Amino acid sequence: MESVILKFEQLLNENVNYIPTINNEILEVKNPGKWSKKEILGHLIDSAIHNLVRFTEINYSEKPYRHRPYNQIDLVNLNQYQKTDIKExxxxWFLINNQIVRIMKSVDENALDYKIIxxxxxxxxxxxLMTDYVEHLEHHINQIKS
Incomplete structure (x- = not known):
C-alpha cells in the first residue's frame, strides 16, 4: 500500500495548486453528454465523500462489507459543481482526500484483506478498493489536465 499512498499524495500535492490556475472558460466547457472539468472535479469530491465513508465503515461494520453504489450523475447535478468557484x-477535494490519506496510512494490514461485496x-x-480509488482519481485528474 505504501506505493499507492505515495502516488495518491503526489497527485494531491501536484494538483491542489494547479487546478485553480486553469482558465474558468476551459473549466466550464460542456460537451453534450459529458461533464465539464469542474464537474469532473465535483465527481471526484462525491467519490471522495463516499469512499471516505466506505474506508471508515468497513472497520466496524458486519463482514463481509456491502458496497453501496451512488448515482454519480444526479450528485454532480444536485451539488451544482458547474456553478461553484474552482478554488472552493x-x-x-483536497481536504477530503487528505483525510483518506490519513486513513490509508493507519489501516491495519489485516484490514486490507476485508472482503467487500x-x-x-x-x-x-x-x-x-483503495488502490482502485487512487487509479480512478488519477484517471479523472488527467481528464482535467488535458
Whole structure:
C-alpha cells in the first residue's frame, strides 16, 4: 500500500495548486453528454465523500462489507459543481482526500484483506478498493489536465 499512498499524495500535492490556475472558460466547457472539468472535479469530491465513508465503515461494520453504489450523475447535478468557484471545489477535494490519506496510512494490514461485496455480487478486498480509488482519481485528474 505504501506505493499507492505515495502516488495518491503526489497527485494531491501536484494538483491542489494547479487546478485553480486553469482558465474558468476551459473549466466550464460542456460537451453534450459529458461533464465539464469542474464537474469532473465535483465527481471526484462525491467519490471522495463516499469512499471516505466506505474506508471508515468497513472497520466496524458486519463482514463481509456491502458496497453501496451512488448515482454519480444526479450528485454532480444536485451539488451544482458547474456553478461553484474552482478554488472552493479544489479545497474541498483536497481536504477530503487528505483525510483518506490519513486513513490509508493507519489501516491495519489485516484490514486490507476485508472482503467487500459489490452490487453485482462479485467480491473484492479493501486493498483493491483503495488502490482502485487512487487509479480512478488519477484517471479523472488527467481528464482535467488535458
Amino acid at each position: 471545489l479544489t479545497q474541498l 459489490l452490487s453485482d455480487e462479485s467480491v473484492i478486498d479493501l486493498r483493491f
